[in-house]
Amino acid sequence: MEQALRVCVYGATGYTGIELLRYLSQHPYVKVVSVLSRTYAGRYLSDVLPSFFNTYLSKIPLTEEPQEDFDLAFLCLPHEISLNLVPELIKKGKKVIDLSGAYRISKKELYPEFYGFEHVHEETLKLAVYGLPEVFRDSIKNATLVANPGCYPTATLLGLYPFLKEGINLDRVIVDAISGVSGAGRKTAQHFHYPEMEQNIMAYSVEKHRHVPEMEDVITKISGKSVKIRFTPKVIPASRGMLCSLYVQTSEKRLKDLFEETYLCEKFVKIIHEPPATKHVIGTNLCLIYPYYEERTQTAVIITVIDNLGKGASSQAIQNMNIMLGMDEATSIEKPALFP
Structure with a gap:
């Protein structure tokens, strides 16, 4: 420039x-x-x-x-x-x-x-x-x-996009997500004070979270279909980092190939072959994704990690x-x- x-x-x-x-x-x-x-x-x-x-x-x-x-x-x-x-x-x-x-x-x-x-x-x-x-x-x-985008939607949508891109039907999606405390912002709140957060895991906004309509809205934009997401966010006693576990009922078994083909040319989304940890992405713009298919329950399990202050x-x-x-x-x- x-x-x-x-x-x-x-x-x-x-x-x-x-x-x-x-x-x-x-x-x-x-x-x-x-x-x-x-x-x-x-x-x-x-x-x-x-x-x-x-x-x-x-x-x-x-x-x-x-x-x-x-x-x-x-x-x-x-x-x-x-x-x-x-x-x-x-x-x-x-x-x-x-x-x-x-x-x-x-x-x-x-x-x-x-x-x-x-x-x-x-x-x-x-x-x-x-x-x-x-x-x-x-x-x-x-x-x-x-x-x-919000942090939870980023980690969730990147985990679902390969299905949406290929037109694979998503009847039921469950998202179990954990985030570091910085996701709540810098202003003080009693339940985020050190004595209350240390050695504690806390679910919040379980019945209604503003990121749910955001995720569902974007899914409709991509696929033209309406998909309902069951979303449970939790805060852990860590400064930053986010891990989302996505559960999708599907008969699609070739997950590794599907995800690697989708993100082959992407610099910041990488498919890995063992479960990721938030330490692998802190201070970066990376999203690491670990997809696998559980035959017993016919469920695709996708684990994604990002830095909630970075890629999120x-x-x-x-x-x-x-x-x-x-x-x-x-x-x-x-x-x-x-x-x-």
């Missing part, structure tokens, strides 16, 4: 914002010109996050409003704030990658039930492209607004940005895991 892309990050001091800045600080074709944080406005980034001392972002001031003009905005904001900010930015000619859930579901009537607000920007919602590159890469290329959020957002700009989509995010 002849000129660096000017980027603004809204909500930069939450976990997804921090992870975004970590990758962006090493991106050769991007210049972060504004870093927004209401909580820490008036301070330098390195004062709040010393890990950025040796980057050019060290002395960028944290502000409440953009300090320079920019080309693209990343929104790491609460859903209801992104809802109204996105149309304003698009009217100003900006490209937007929204990491909230405000534009992920295409059906506006589902937002009151699952997000607690009426979706009042129907025309903007129609512009949104779901940012799962391995599935919607061609649409992302020309997008003005990318709705970055921030590094995937940068992958989307790279695609939107026509550059190598692995730019600045092709890194090995932090191990052990």
